[in-house]
Amino acid sequence: MQEQRASDDRTDASIVEIDGEPIDLLALENQVCFALAVAARGVIGVYRPILEPLGLTHPQYLVMLALWQRSPRTVRDLGAALQLEPATLSPLLKRLEAQGYLTRQRSTKDERALDVELTPSGRALREQALGIPPQVVDRLGMTLEELGSLRDRLGEVIDAVQRGER
Amino acid sequence: MQEQRASDDRTDASIVEIDGEPIDLLALENQVCFALAVAARGVIGVYRPILEPLGLTHPQYLVMLALWQRSPRTVRDLGAALQLEPATLSPLLKRLEAQGYLTRQRSTKDERALDVELTPSGRALREQALGIPPQVVDRLGMTLEELGSLRDRLGEVIDAVQRGER
């Protein structure tokens, strides 16, 4: 049970030089994916107590945002908007239906598709949701400029990811 | 079943002006949390096929990164480094143990704590892992400068989240 560190290796192949500075490619703190995962979990954690009064989880909140923009829409359409698999949405939508925020029924035009539609209760929930973004911004203590710039940069990453899918 | 749009409301309280431009606070595409979630899922998805030959999921890969930096270390220590609950790590570590990459045994100094230690196999895996960051960078088609800058900005968000926890 002896202490072992990567730095014990004199010729560690994970060390590269960037601008004359040695960078460890396998160091946790240098991983963009780690920063992304922690930031996403952290921000979703900020939403948790704020969404709690509405009875929504964060993914459910995103579905409601999508439906407030257009309703009814199909599961596949929601999946395209939210970048989620239908298999993920299926049980999630059932929970929102159980909450009374939406209805699920087969499309008349195409019996394969399922139309997801807001109920009056679901539409009314939007009024309460108006207070959420300000609460989050306030809680984070960041400016709208910082947040907007971050969102744009994340958009570039999302584009980079999608460019490689075919 | 009538089409309904938020924009039907003439006096929509979710529309604010920033730099004279009208911004919808509840529009999906304006949410930083949505961009974060999609980017994180997307980037983790990029890792999936790259990690597959090593038999690791992305969270498992992060655990290995942490152990390559220091081993042995306790579950709690790993949780602090990875920002994960012990309840999340517990089953994850059992899977890595089943894979033969680490051992789990009670600390002799403190019988409450569990020492997680790399096996020779787990230590050897690091050689294969050296190829992962270059593959990811190549697949994303982004420069190291862009990625480094993004990582730093994500660090600011993580700090903002943690500032509010007590």
Place this chain on the structure above:
DNA sequence: TCACAATCATTAGTGTACTAATTATTAGCT
């Protein structure tokens, strides 16, 4: 038209990720 491929949603199975409750051990106080 009619076999067959494509599409849509669901289910099954696995793996995070959280909170709350539980068990075991240690530390601290009097």
Place this chain on the structure above:
DNA sequence: AGCTAATAATTAGTACACTAATGATTGTGA
């Protein structure tokens, strides 16, 4: 020393999120 609080890990329960397989419907080409 002994009671109590605190700490470490696990378990239980819920909810995503993915891939693969399934069932139902629709579209298409010979």
